[in-house]
Amino acid sequence: MTQPSNPVLGLSRRQVLAGAAALPLFTILPRRADAAEFTYKLATGQDPSHPVNKRAQEAIDRIKAATNGRLDIRLFPANQLGSDTDLLSQVRNGGVEFFNQASSVLSTLVPAAGIVNTGFAFSDEEQVMKAMDGGLGKYVRGQIEKVGLMTMSKPWENGFRQITTSTKPITTPDDLRGLKLRVPAAPMLSTLFAALGASPTPINFNEVYSALQTKLVEGQENPLAIIATARLYEVQKYCSLTNHVWDAYWILGNRKAVDRLPKDIQEVVFREFDKAATDERTDIAALSKSLRADLTAKGLQFVDVDKKAFKAALGKTSFYKDWRAKFGEEAWKLLEDNVGVLA
Template identity: 55%
Template sequence: MNLSRRGLLLGSASVSLLGTLRYAGAQTPEFNYKYANNLPVSHPMNIRAQEAADKIREETGGRMAIQIFPSNQLGADTDMLSQLRSGGVEFFTLSPLILSTLVPNASISGIGFAFPNDAAVWSAMDGELGRYVRGQIEKSNLVVMDKIWDNGFRQITSSTKPISTPEDLKGFKIRVPVSPLWTSMFSAFGAAPASINFAEVYSALQTKIVDGQENPLAIISTAKLYEVQQYCSITNHMWDGFWFLANRRAWERLPEDIREIVARNINEAGVKEREDVAKLNATLKEELAAKGMKINEPDTAPFRQALKDAGFYAEWKGKYGDEAWAILEKAVGTQLT
């Protein structure tokens, strides 16, 4: 695995290198910005981001260049968020649930078992709920693009047992991202959540610091977590995405015409990435099973009921406030309370 992980890092380094070599001999960019993320180079997000960067450079006549740094090359999520705020990087994609460490109500789109399917997600995130969250993000002095990118519905993996009922989570040592909502939800199930940045997930599973983790199928596959996890339970317990964020000072340095080109291409790439993730997820259950994972699909109704009984939804309704919760209920109904 050390070799394959080293290969992955070398491959990811080539994203920014190729972007540089492709334009060797062209004019020096007037604006040379860095875009950081936490996903492997093979994930649809990095593929579509590179396409967008190429189009931006072409449409600006070489004035604007964006170098991509995938796979946590520039640090863990919390480190990169600090770099974005300080201007060390100009662009960064981040889960709204992790962004909630800075923008508390950003995580409302990830409330447990809220969305029944992708169609409900996009109706909400391209509609009133998305506008509300973007408004909250703007208040924190960051710029956010209009279209949220897809990470997908999250599933639970384990090295010890399938997760078939809420009782299976009691005492279960599970890695969660650094976000209060994740910790709160798995604590409500009686699990033992541990907040670990994504860069350390593989080694934490390999060394049994935790018994399991939860992520969308596309990440389970591209990060090769099937090498250190035996079971995958299709719980769809949370939907997660990536807001494409920009440092405000860096954004305002760009002339208006370049801003329009950048925003348009990034938003178009985000919509294409959503389609890519949907297609990938349609085949991944079979592919992961072929790689040795045991797949099970539990009934999720008892999980939602367990959260209700534990007071999880009532607690978070109080934290988000009546306005935000009402906007969520417009999108998903009142089944959470």
């Protein structure tokens, strides 16, 4: 039996199908009009519930809307794409286009980034933000960009770091002696706790919970928001409010990936990440006030300490002198212009 003819072209159905099969695939399945021109990744080390990821996702959504879908950024929280040190390499080689990194770990690549982590330098948030939105922050951003990375906004808030332990509360500097304490792979924090007599042990963040759970280390130090969202209170008993170091988060971009974006899209990205930075700072400030009560209810015992005693103990060592020599006079002056003389 013959195939019915196509009423328009006068072709049989078999001829129509054969002809279609010979056509290139893209003529049959054209690219959707709303498909992204650029699909990038943003990796973070923080739990999905952390304000970093909440505000990053909001920025991503605004960027997609403002660019009419031309740039689609996918968020990968909680070290899904690798440890902090792995991701730092990936963002440099372009495997990941954007990455949220704490200054303390970034300092392994950009030593100047660690100046904001100088032990017991900053007294409060107001002092920190004046420095980071001013000359000190501008200097650090310049140093970061010298290694081929781009800072996509003003610094986000990681917060003041506190010490948690499972064996004993830390109330005085002497209590740190011999304490096996997890620190990030950050020279500043290792030397700080070594100077105070502790035994700092660098461990990537994605391994911290298990290291505490198995007693590989007795304690760790992080801002309260991290202690809460990473559920470290489940494997720690005490939290000493030392405020020993303030830490920033930087949204870093691979320079080639950013340069590939048209200028109008770049402007949207910078604008929205900057807005997200302001929102995230507000979140962390609010959490710093509420988390003590929340974590106390979960069984964490808080200890108020005399921070001046810790700073005085540190001042008796060569810590400040050594880091001044490493950072250089220009950077150290910018720091002391904001916090006063460190000695």
